[in-house]
Amino acid sequence: MRDGASAGTEVRVSDGLYVTGCEPGTGKSAVALGVFELLARRVGRLGVFRPVVTAADGADRVVDLLLPRSPEPRPPYEACLGVPYADVLADEDRAVSEVVDRYRALAARCDRVLVVGTDFTEAGAAGELALNARIAVNLGLPVLAVVSGHDRTAAGIRSAADVGVAAMRSAGCEVVAVVANRVDPREVAAAPATAAGGLPVWALPEAPVLTAPTVAEIAEACDGELLAGDAATLSRETSGVLVGAMTLPNLLDRLVGDVVVITPGDRADVLLGVLAAHLSGGLPAPAGVVLTGGIPPAPRVLELVETLPTGLPVVLTAQDTYATASTAAAVPGRITPEATRKVDTALALFEAHVDGADLLDRVAVSQPRVRTPLMFEYELLDRARSDRRRIVLPEGTDERVLRAAEKLLRRGVVDLTLLGAPEEVRAAAARAGVDVEGAELVDPFDPELRERNAVEYARRRAHKGVPMDQARDVVVDVSYAGTLMVALGTADGMVSGAAHTTAHTIRPALEVIRTVEGVPIVSSVFFMCLADRVLVYGDCAVNVHPTAEQLAAIAVSSGRTAAQFGVEPRVAMLSYSTGRSGSGADVDRVRAATDLVRQQAPDLSVEGPIQYDAAVDASVARAKLPGSAVAGRATVFVFPDLNTGNNTYKAVQRSAGAVAVGPVLQGLRRPVNDLSRGATVQDIVNTVAITAIQAQRQAPQQARP
Structure with a gap:
């Protein structure tokens, strides 16, 4: 690929990218983290490689940081390491040859490999840069060069970029772009957009937290x-x-x-x-x-x-x-896997200031043929960020919720409202070491808000004879307060359930928001993220023993939800019998539900009743339902009852190592989603992103007061 090539220019496909500093103190680990996450959006089997290791015990902090973020199955830790620095000093030719051999062995395991250059700890800057250039050339990888913007003006940054690029090119490297890291925020706007030869220069502002020790x-x-x-x-x-x-x-x-x-x-x-x-x-x-x-x-x-x-x-x-x-x-700060605030800050800066699409084009990373759990999670965050919505989190003092809120705010995924007495929320955040600056803190007991919510709740429940005194008592409950914010348009969606039951989360929504016209019930789906694809399971959390009419509604809603999140809906109505081979009340109910789906949504590809093996296995499908458009390739699975669905999703989650994202509620006029009380921080992040995406597709919210 010619230096300075852009999208549309003929490029050669490489199997990796080499990220290296051109001088000491560039903070390239933060840049490497951003590049790794960017590649993970498109690459199924992504590896990380350090050609030269400085630690005496053979461990490496960059591998420690990046390898756990790689999708399963991950390569062994040792496969990600090149040679000790002592080997380079003893015999550089032999060391480089060993690095190439070890890199090729790792590359054979992966679709792509991110190589992170040396740390400028042993030799002078010129010798270290020459070593990285030599390794990159011998690996046949394009280079993303990193220069320091610390204590430099825009002119100084341009000079450092030009010098670094010239040195790499003189050694035969293909330089695809430059990142100027740790730039004074006041200089970011003035920083050069290009370096010599028209290469893009992306400037990342300095963030003190990245160099702060823990x-x-x-x-x-x-x-x-x-x-x-x-x-x-x-x-x-x-x-x-x-x-x-x-x-x-x-x-x-x-x-x-x-x-x-x-x-x-x-x-x-x-x-x-x-x-x-x-x-x-x-x-x-x-x-x-x-x-x-x-x-x-x-x-x-x-x-x-x-x-x-x-x-x-x-x-x-x-x-x-x-x-x-x-x-x-004097302790220097480092980005470690445990330093979540640093990780989120580094990723937020990279996403905000680097043209990721351009960088992927320059290193010829095509759209993926598979969809890993990591890809699905990144897709959720990217889609939510593209059209930011406000999500209300009623459990504003729960530590997991606060940690998820910090991550979402730093990554710019959504705007957030946390419910609870502001002083209690701030105290809980301080105890957890969490920064939720930027979140709106709302107290349901605030007299003005309480009265406004009570009036609205009494109006919507007038047919049930709810008086104002009762309404005032009800609306201070955080689930009701959050639901009313969604109903009134001061929030676009709500996520709750980390500390409350499913019923406590859903009941206010049924009373205040209600279901979409023509949808008789609220139901749920889980996105089951397998190693190479995403499946949709419904209903595994809400309806205990749905009727044929309700099963049909679940199927139609699940198909629409699947399509909304990029899963082509091919719906399998599951039963213990396939086709016409069996009979009985339960299988007849599924057969009737399938007929209703075909009537209500003729454009939806559906098959039923069908057994799970016939739905997923092409060879079984050919024997049991030859010619079916769904059998053997189903993507949406509708279970006949809650017992079957809940147990199946948990069995697949635990036995097959699938990532279960959900439950995602469907059928409501405005998005409200429930969390498991065992939800992790990442579960909460994913559910908030899903809720925001649901809000993007629904009717525009009412004008906010």
């Missing part, structure tokens, strides 16, 4: 041990250090968010005061406390610390206060 990194640097608090909060990023040597009132005046407070171990007043500040919700929340001098708190004090529900990590080190503060201030 509490765990500070503790490790100080040889500290966790004395109290939640070990999970050690991954929280810090904003700096504050030495607690003054009296508590003066210390609190100087407290800032996410700071690490360093104080002697016998200063119980400082320790307890900082913990109280963390609990208050009204003061900046620190990230942790480091006690110095090897002096643990007195037993009574430690007992009190352990009873406070802060989760704030308290670390003890044998170093004195000065040494600890000096060490902590």
